[in-house]
Amino acid sequence: MTDADSSSPAAGPAAIDAVPLRHPWRWVAAAVILILGGLFLYGAATNEAFRWATYWEYLFNERVLAVGVVNTLQLTIYSMVLALALGILLAVMRLSPNPVFKAVSWAYLWVFRGTPVYVQLVFWGLLPTIYQNVQLGVPFGPSLLHLDLQSLSFPFLLAIIGLALNEAAYMAEIIRAGITSVPEGQMEASTALGMSWGLAMRRTVLPQAMRVIIPPTGNEVISMLKTTSLVTGVPFALDLYGITSREIASRIFEPVPLLMVAATWYLAITSVLMVGQYYLERYFSRGASRKLTTRQLEALAKAQLGEPHP
Template sequence: MSTTERSGAPAGKTPSTPEPASVPIKAIRLRHPWRMVFAAVIVVVFALVMIDAAFRPAYDWPSVGKYLFDRRISQAAVVTIELTVFSMVIAIVLGVILAVMRLSPNPVVKSVAWFYLWVFRGTPVYVQLTIWGLISLIYSRIDLGIPFTEPWLSFQTGDLLSLFTIAVIGLSLNEAAYMAEIVRAGLLAVDRGQEEAATALGMSWAQTMTRVILPQSMRVIIPPTGNEVISMLKTTSLVTAVPLSTELFTRSRDISAETFNPIPLLIVASLWYLLFTSILMVGQYFLEKRFARGVGDRQTEKKDPGTATGAFTGVMPVVGSDPPAVIVPPKNAPGGTR
């Protein structure tokens, strides 16, 4: 018996089936009238606030323009940036050390790190800066040498530590407690198998941390660290407790005390803070984008066009001497020929 007789159609062909009539889909866009009303209300309120601010005499916009690029303000802005950069660099280094101590199996090391975090996270930063401002009264001299013996070197605390240095120390020690928890969370986010695999490959602890663990944990560490940098920029306004009077907020406040017009100077300081914050936010975005490369970019495996939609194509062997029957999907089937 031939293949044609068994299948009822010539070999390599399938019975034609009537194609269903295609009905075009008429898409109707959903209407959201209340959403449009809410958006219109927001725009109107925003416009009213801007118009009111533009013509309100208390803001004194001419004075804002006068002092916005004043030399004293620009120098104070530089001091604010220096405080932020130095404090964050020291805080990140100390935070990494404290995070490793928290993860240490040694109970003494872990307890010391926990005590540090407990103290600096449990007290306000303004109180800490005030205490650091009184450090010369607490420790009038700084002695270097073996305890309970004659010191090798001795310095007056006020001569050794300037107000700027004290402010950096106070800010960085407080921020290190928060950075330690951020770094610890990032290290714990990396799967334990990564470290085991690196150890199996013969990598040392330093190589494992720098080449395997830290690069993967940066994706978790960078977003909160960027927020902490922005927060540190604004926290520098509290160094007046040291007292350091050369940063942006304190300098603008001193100028307003001379002009008896504080509101324009507060606006000037806010505009400078907004400028620095915007730059930091852009930098944070690109850093997050860089360290997030490869995440969520898993490409699906390429499948055969016929098997991708569930259609079957191929050659079906037939027992006997007749040639095999070729099965081809119908034209209206997904993946079929057209």
């Protein structure tokens, strides 16, 4: 065999001896980061301002756990469930061909996404002052129901309503983006098979849309958990932040360790929510893969070589 024959295309290209590039500065940067992190932890552990003895004393305090953590979880769950239901309704209204539904949904999103959530919570806290009496009945006729809001005390309910109405605006856009990410052909094919609109949404569209909806929804749940610290504007002071920073810290005059207690429990609950989000994403992403199949790789190779694809 001649040299010309050995270099022919039939013999195939010679193996490439690839040598990976070395990145010594990456290791230097990693070492610097570890040293700085260690110095920060040592400084925090030896800093008397953190009052670590007080921190450990109140970390598992019965009132912090039984009242603060429990109320924070209830605010998060109730608000998110209500926001999810209202967000689905608003998303359907945005996708509706009815101009009135679209206008009402757009106005809702404009108001609740355009104003700070703390301002909204303060407004809901002032609701009994703005609407002192509520009467339901026949217009210009007898009154069937009369409520004196000033005589009622329901800050927990007002906090849930304020958080849920604000979150519903964001959930509506997340759900709408998930539904519109599914090709229209999926709905058309389901309709051709005899499915109703509701059945097609439940069996075909929503399972595919969940891959887009779940990740930002998980972020919104985590964000809602932290937003509950703003319910002091209602005012509702029996959440985790209110118990630690306002009740206990104001009594013992040590705000720093109590803020660390609140931060620790927020971080612990957030970690659990992140684990749940991971398994939900993995469940709804079944059957979807970013890797190319063998057939797709063969077709790509033939396209690069200029060969016709069968």
